[in-house]
Structures are given as structure tokens and as C-alpha cells.
Amino acid sequence: MRIINKFIDTIKNLDIKIKNIMNKGLVFSFLLCIFSTILLFTYEFIYENPNLFYIGISLFKSSLMFCCSFIMCAIGFDTIKNEIA
DSSP: OHHHHHHHHHHHTSOHHHHHHHHHHHHHHHHHHHHHHHHHHHHHHOTTOHHHHHHHHHHHHHHHHHHHHHHHHHHHHHHHHHHHO
């Protein structure tokens, strides 16, 4: 529980500019995830094109990686910025 609270405090104490970039990146990742979900639902109802499945899965994995990358980079840049100042 202490690790989760420390993570939440770190996210709350991010610099405003870094937090804005992180939020925009998370919105982009969420929209990409929604689009991939729509593709996968389309494949579920229309079994004719297996490429649609692979495209949907690839987009879903990419959106999750983008989400994690934006969070990690935001924390990393904030840490570097605080150590320099």
C-alpha cells in the first residue's frame, strides 16, 4: 500500500507542463485503445478478414505501451528536472 501511495503522490506533484504533456499522451493512448477495440469488435462480427484481428491486437498493444511510456517518461523527466534545480 505504501508503494501505491508513493506513486500517487509522485503523480500529484509533477510539474504542470510535464503533467499536461502526460495527460495529452494518455488521452492519445486511450483514443488509440478505443479505436483498436472497435476494430476487434468489427472482426468479432465479420469473420472474413483475419488481418483485421492482427491490426486490432497490434494497435491495442501499442496503445498500452504508449500509456506506460508516457507515465514513465513524465516521472523520469520530473525527477531529472528536480535534481538539476
